[in-house]
Amino acid sequence: MPNRSNPRLTCQSCGERFPNRGFEQPLLVNIGWRGVLQSHFLCLQCRRKAYNTFQEPLPPGIDAYTDHIHGHTIVPRITETEARRQYCLTDCHFRDMPHVITAYSVRSAGHVYKVKLYEERDIVRVARRVWGGDVGIANARECYSWQNGGVTYTPTPPVGIERVRRDRIRQAFLDWGFYFATPTLPCVSNYVNYGQGQLSRIVAIYGN
Numbered sequence: 001m002p003n004r005s006n007p008r009l010t011c012q013s014c015g016e017r018f019p020n021r022g023f024e025q026p027l028l029v030n031i032g033w034r035g036v037l038q039s040h041f042l043c044l045q046c047r048r049k050a051y052n053t054f055q056e057p058l059p060p061g062i063d064a065y066t067d068h069i070h071g072h073t074i075v076p077r078i079t080e081t082e083a084r085r086q087y088c089l090t091d092c093h094f095r096d097m098p099h100v101i102t103a104y105s106v107r108s109a110g111h112v113y114k115v116k117l118y119e120e121r122d123i124v125r126v127a128r129r130v131w132g133g134d135v136g137i138a139n140a141r142e143c144y145s146w147q148n149g150g151v152t153y154t155p156t157p158p159v160g161i162e163r164v165r166r167d168r169i170r171q172a173f174l175d176w177g178f179y180f181a182t183p184t185l186p187c188v189s190n191y192v193n194y195g196q197g198q199l200s201r202i203v204a205i206y207g208n
């Protein structure tokens with residue numbers, strides 16, 4: 001029997017009832033207005049409306065910034081696959097979004113692969129509209145994982161130093177010649193995950 005007094009089942013804005021699990025479930029939204037923080041359980045539609053009025057600031061490391069080590073402008077960019085998996089989007093969400101086309105080659109196989117890179121801040125803005133804010137994106141990740149039998153199907157985007165190194169090497173490869181710093185290259189993954197190697201040397205070796 002459903003618990004009719006459970007506030008998690010009822011949207012506190014439109015008053016409609018929803019399942020307590022899934023993409024539609026009401027989620028706790030904290031919105032501060034003139035120093036007063038208000039918390040409400042809001043459904044997907046009402047979250048979209050609320051966040052349309054009260055825009056969330058971008059999470060750390062998503063917007064463009066100046067790299068304090070190299071002095072370059074870094075624009076965090078992600079691939080289509082990452083946008084799909086980390087932000088629970090489908091092709092139709094970013095088909096018309098601005099992107100750059102990069103390439104990486106697998107010399108042993110003689111192939112050159114093209115990779116579209118999207119600005120992560122654009123992806124985050126779209127995902128927030130689709131899922132109703134950051135709480136909605138986090139919930140969507142859980143829902144996808146739940147649909148897949150609890151498997152972590154939707155990894156969260158990297159944070160901290162790994163994010164910094166990922167964005168630094170992606171920007172360097174892009175600036176060098178529209179190359180993609182694919183994580184399948186050991187020199188790229190070692191730099192991103194362990195800080196191994198010197199960026200300028202890695203880029204120069206790859207570019208030659």
Ligand SMILES: [Zn+2]
Pocket residue numbers: 011012013014015016042043044045046047
């Ligand atoms: Zn509602």
